Amino acid sequence: MNPYYFASIALILIGLYAILAKRNVLKMLVGLSIMETGVNLLLISVGYVSGRSAPILSEGITPDRAVDPIPQALVLTAIVIGVATTAMALSVVINLYEKYKTLNVEEIRRLRG
C-alpha cells in the first residue's frame, strides 16, 4: 500500500475513532477535523503524478510536466468548508456549555425517544 494512501486512510480512521469513542465534545470535533484532513490528503494524492511539479505554468513548466490541478482546486474548497463546519460546531458548543455546563456527551441527553 502506498504511504500517502495509507496515511490518509489512517487519518480518516483515527478521526472516526475519536468521534465514536470520545466523550468530550471538543475531542469529537477534533476528530472531525482530523477526518477532514485525511480526506484532503487522499484527494491530493489521487491527483498526484510521479515526478511532476505544481500546476503553475510559468518558468519552464509545460503542461506535460504538471500534476492534475482539479484535486487541488477541490481541496481548496473542501478546506474552506471544513473551516465553516468547525466554526459552526464551536459556536453550537459554546451555547451548549452555557446551558448544560458540561461538555460530556453522555450528560448532554435531554432529547430522546
Added chain:
Amino acid sequence: MVKRIFAIVFILIIGFWMAKALDQVPFGQDRMLVGKYYLEHVKEETGAVNAVTAVVVNYRGFDTLGEVTVLFIASTGVAALLWRKKRKRTAKTEGSVVLTTGARLLLPFIMLFGVYIFIHGHLTPGGGFPGGATIATAFLFLYLAFTVYEVDHKIFEPLEGLAGVGYVTVGLIGLAIGGYFLFDWIWQTWGIGKENIGRLLSAGFIPIIYTLIGIKVGTELTGIVDNMIKEPEEGGQ
C-alpha cells in the same frame, strides 16, 4: 468498553473497504482526462498561469461561489448563535510590550502581505482565501494585544455583504455580456491583458474576484473571531 470495541471493529471494516478500493486506483500515474484539457488550454482560455486558480475561479466557478457562500453562512450562523443583547470583551490582562509593539508594527505589513497574496492569485499559489485569512490574522493580532479592541460591526458586516454582492454582480455582468453566468467577459470579450500573460494585469476577472473574495474572507473570519471572543454581560441574555 463495549463502545470502544464496537468503534474499533467498525473503523477496521471501513478501513478495509477503503483500502481495497484504493488499491485499484494506482498512485502517481497520469490518469488525467479533464485535468489535461485544463493544463493545455488554461493560458489561452483564462489567461491565468496558475492552473488551480483558473479551475477554481473560471472552470469551476460555481464551486467557488458556493465556497464563499459556505463561509458566509458560517460567519452569519456564528453571529446568529452567539447573539445576545449585550456582549463585551472580558479579557483582563493587556498584552505584553512585545505583543503590543509587535502588533502595531507588523499590522500594515501583514495586511499588505494578505493583499499581495490575493491579487497575485492567478500567478502564484494562494488567492482570495489564504489572502483573506492572512488579513484576518492581522485583526486577531489586535484582539490578542489589546483588551479593549473590537472591530466596528457597522462597517464590517455591510462590507462583507458588499463583497458578496460584488461577486454575484460580476457573474451577472458576465450573463448580460457573454450570455453565461460567471462568464469571464474581461478576458474573453474585451481581451484585456492578452499580451500580459504571466504578469499582474492579466487573467481577466480573476484578480477582481479574488480581491472581492479576499475582502469577504477577511471580514468574515474577523467577525467569527470577534463573536467567539466576546462574552455576554451579566443579565444581558
Added chain:
Amino acid sequence: MSQYASLLIALPLFGAFFIPILKRISKSAVMPFLVLVTLIQTGIAAWVFNEVYITGKPIIIMAGGFRPPIGINLYIGHFAALFVLVIAVTSLLMTIFSFKAVSVEPKDKYAMLFLLLMLGATGMISTGDIFNLFVFMEITAISAYALIAYNKTGEASEAALKYIVLGGIGSSFFLVGVALIYGSLGTLNMAHIAQLAHLVNPTVAKAGLALLIFGLAVEAEQFPLNAWAPDAYQEAPHPVTAMFSAFVVKASLYAMGRVIYILSAVEGWSSILRLLIILGTLTVIIGEMSALRQNNVKRMFAYSSIAQVGLIAVGLALGTESGVSASVFHMFNHAIVKALMFLAVGYVAVELGGTEINKFEGLGKRMPVTAFAITVGAISIIGIPLFNIFWSKMQLILAALNAQYTWMVALILGASLVEATYYIRLIHTIWFKGEGEKVKESSVLALVMLLLVALIIVIGIYPEPFWNVMQKAGSDIFNVAQYIKNVPLMGVSP
C-alpha cells in the same frame, strides 16, 4: 435566453448578501425583503418549469460559458424544474409563516440563513457535477446547522450538535467517494461519469457509490445516520422544520437517486440497490415504530416523515422506471402534506405554547381551521382514497409488484396501518377531547393552509395530470442514456 435560469442560483445569493447592507438602511425591511426575494424566485421557477415542460427539453446552464465536462453545468430537467418550483413555493409560504413563528433575534441573520437553505436545496437538485453537489450539500447542511440551533436553547444546540457530527462524517465519506470515482475516471461531471461508467473498475465504483450513498444518507435521513432528524425537527424554528421535511430531504434523496443511476452500467450495480432497499426498509420500520410512542406531536410528525422518506428511498432503489416515478410522486405529495402539517403544528405551538399532545385537546374547537388542516394531512398520509398520498402509495405498490418485490406490499400496507393508529389517535384528541377558548386564527395563515388542503384534494381527485408530470420527472432520473444525450458534452475522452 435559457441561460437566465441561472438566476435561480444568483438571486437567493444576491438577496442573502444584500441583507447586511439592507439592515443598515432599515432593519424592519428585512422580512418583507425576504418575501420579495422568495416571490421573485417563485416567478423564475415557474417560468423555468413552464419552459422545460413546454419544450420538453432540459435547460443546461453552463457556468462561465465552458461546455461540460470542462465547466460545471446545471441540469434543469423535468425533475429539477418540478422541484425547484416546489422549493420556491414552499419557501414563499414559509416566509409568510416566519412573520408569525420567528420571534427570536437576530432576524436578519435568520433571513439570510433561510435564503441560503433554499439556495442549497435548489443547487443540489439542479447541479450536474458531483463535486458541486457536495458544495451545495454543504451549503444546505451548514445553514441547517445554524437554523436548528437558532432558538439558542440547550435542546436546540444538542440537536444541532448531533447533526453536525453526523453531517461531518457523512460529508467526509462523500468526499472519499468522490476521490475514488475521480481517481478512476478523471472527471466529475455526472453525464461524463455516466458515459464512461462501463470503463470503471467495479470494486472502486461500488465502494465509491456506497460511500456516496452513506454520505447522502445523513441528509436523506436513512436509517443508521438519521439519529439527528427527530431532535432537529423538534427543536428547529417551525418554518425551518417544514422546509426540511418538504424539500431538504427530497433534494438529498434525488441526489441519491441520481448518483445511483448514473453508475448503472457498473458491474454488480444491483448489490448497491439492495443495500439501499435494506436501508430504506429499516428506516420505514424504525420510523413508524418510534412515531407510535411519541407524546410530542411535532416529534411524531418527524418520525412519520422519516418513515415516508424510507418509502421513497425504497422506491428509488427498485431499479425500474415505474419505481422511480412512483417515488417522485410520493416525494411531491409528501412535500405538500408535510409542509401543511408542520405549518399547522408550528402554528399551534406559536398560539398555545407547545406541541405536546395535551395541547391538542379540544383543538377542533379552539383553532378549527388549523385542526381541519392537520386532519386532512393526517388522513392523506394514511393513504385514504381521494387524497393525494393514496395515489403515490398505490403507484409504489404497483411498482414493487412489477419489480417482483412482493414483500414490499406488506411493508407499505403495514406502514399505513401503523400510521393510521397514531394519526387517528391524534385526530381523536383534536376533535373529541377537551374544551378550550377559541383562539383567533390569522387569516393569512388560514388561507395558506386552505390552499395546501385544496391542492391535496385536487391531486386526490384528479391524479392523472400530476402523474404524467411525475412520470416525466421519474424518467429524467431513470433514463441515463437520455441524460447523457441531453448534456452537450464536448469530446474529452480517454
